[in-house]
Amino acid sequence: MASQLVREWTGLQQFPVATQQTLYELMSKLKEENVSFLTILVLGKGGVGKSSTVNSLIGERVAVVSAFQSEAMRPILCSRTRAGFTLNIIDTPGLVEGGYVNDHALDLIKRFLINKTIDVLLYVDRLDSYRVDNLDRQVVKAITNTFGQQIWQKSLLVLTHAQMSPPDGLSYAEFVNKRSAALHAAVFEGAGFRKIEIVKDLEMKAKNTVASSVSTFSRTMKYTVSRIEREGRIPVQLHWILRGTMWMIKSAYDMVRGTVSKVPAHLKTLPLPLCRKIRVVLVENSGRCNTNDGGEKVLPDGTVWIPNLVKNIVEVATNGTKPVLIDKKLIEGTDPNQMGKLLIPLVLFLQYRFLLEPMRRKALRLSDWEEDGFEQSSSSRILFPEIEELEAKVPIRAKDLEEEEE
Numbered sequence: 001m002a003s004q005l006v007r008e009w010t011g012l013q014q015f016p017v018a019t020q021q022t023l024y025e026l027m028s029k030l031k032e033e034n035v036s037f038l039t040i041l042v043l044g045k046g047g048v049g050k051s052s053t054v055n056s057l058i059g060e061r062v063a064v065v066s067a068f069q070s071e072a073m074r075p076i077l078c079s080r081t082r083a084g085f086t087l088n089i090i091d092t093p094g095l096v097e098g099g100y101v102n103d104h105a106l107d108l109i110k111r112f113l114i115n116k117t118i119d120v121l122l123y124v125d126r127l128d129s130y131r132v133d134n135l136d137r138q139v140v141k142a143i144t145n146t147f148g149q150q151i152w153q154k155s156l157l158v159l160t161h162a163q164m165s166p167p168d169g170l171s172y173a174e175f176v177n178k179r180s181a182a183l184h185a186a187v188f189e190g191a192g193f194r195k196i197e198i199v200k201d202l203e204m205k206a207k208n209t210v211a212s213s214v215s216t217f218s219r220t221m222k223y224t225v226s227r228i229e230r231e232g233r234i235p236v237q238l239h240w241i242l243r244g245t246m247w248m249i250k251s252a253y254d255m256v257r258g259t260v261s262k263v264p265a266h267l268k269t270l271p272l273p274l275c276r277k278i279r280v281v282l283v284e285n286s287g288r289c290n291t292n293d294g295g296e297k298v299l300p301d302g303t304v305w306i307p308n309l310v311k312n313i314v315e316v317a318t319n320g321t322k323p324v325l326i327d328k329k330l331i332e333g334t335d336p337n338q339m340g341k342l343l344i345p346l347v348l349f350l351q352y353r354f355l356l357e358p359m360r361r362k363a364l365r366l367s368d369w370e371e372d373g374f375e376q377s378s379s380s381r382i383l384f385p386e387i388e389e390l391e392a393k394v395p396i397r398a399k400d401l402e403e404e405e406e
């Protein structure tokens with residue numbers, strides 16, 4: 001960023017006093033966290049309000065706004081500084097051209113971003129649209145392929161044109177929820193999070209199984225010891241208790257192993273990012289936006305949107321996930337999501353091998369303990385009904401599963 005011209009953030013003084021106060025508070029919060037500058041990348045299709053949002057945030061007309069999509073073909077970086085804090089915002093050309101993802105625009109953007117670190121991505125769309133289609137998923141996919149899945153941990157879904165009246169008798173909140181849910185689904189699918197969530201879910205179940213089994217094991221051992229202390233001799237039932245314990249260990253082992261083996265091979269190779277829910281923030285860039293008594297722009301639901309947007313930006317920037325460095329490797333590498341893929345089978349393996357010797361409380365049915373073994377075959381099915389759902393939902397080649405099961 002050093003080569004860019006950093007100007008004093010005079011636009012800040014154009015905001016109503018209450019907005020300025022909130023922004024100064026947020027800047028000092030960042031300073032407390034040793035953050036003295038933020039870099040925000042603004043992406044989205046053309047004409048959705050990216051440049052207008054940049055102008056609204058800066059409080060100056062820095063980016064060209066156009067109603068007819070003859071927008072700038074190059075990204076622009078705007079840097080403003082105030083009270084020891086620097087805000088960098090990168091406005092970009094629209095990512096769709098002639099009904100297709102504009103790879104040329106994406107290429108320009110990524111080359112422009114080389115050696116920059118993105119603290120927050122604002123993925124912009126309109127609130128007052130009713131459709132989410134395959135093109136939206138394609139745009140998200142193209143962003144993911146370019147910057148890696150981790151960019152979504154640093155993102156906000158910004159919806160412009162938020163001063164609107166919902167159709168079909170829907171309330172404002174209902175409409176916002178529906179539109180957000182549809183866009184969330186598109187982002188999750190486009191970014192490939194849906195499958196990862198299933199793997200994470202299974203992994204969490206396996207962890208819970210291990211934890212509860214360890215506790216059952218320790219309770220069983222305590223019971224045995226107290227019997228020995230109380231009776232001054234080894235109880236005759238010790239043999240059965242130990243057999244039961246051994247069975248529980250084995251069945252927990254089988255459960256975890258069963259879970260692992262049922263995850264289809266192509267899902268096991270996915271990374272495990274912290275898949276946080278991407279927040280939706282509403283924006284109204286129009287000069288006709290309603291204002292409150294303090295002159296601050298308010299949305300139909302009463303949100304004072306500029307401070308709210310900045311607050312969300314600060315929260316994403318400080319959410320503990322790493323900012324995304326756009327380095328040569330990321331740009332030239334074929335798939336930025338490769339990292340960590342190999343770790344997944346290892347993590348799963350370590351979980352059942354070393355945490356294990358476990359058993360699930362649910363599986364502890366003392367009354368079922370019999371000398372000649374127990375019904376084990378269905379245990380992983382009972383505990384992991386999702387496996388069947390997973391098999392139904394995710395298109396898996398039958399061959400993959402057969403190989404896994406072998």
Ligand code: GDP
Nearest residue numbers: 047048049050051052065066067160161285286
């Ligand atoms: P970009 O192509 O994504 O950068 O979109 P622009 O910022 O150039 O905006 C495209 C058109 O939408 C312009 O005519 C803007 O005035 C208008 N626009 C952008 N944001 C809003 C908004 O929140 N509300 C309304 N009413 N119009 C907006």
Ligand code: MG
Nearest residue numbers: 050051064071
């Ligand atoms: Mg623009």
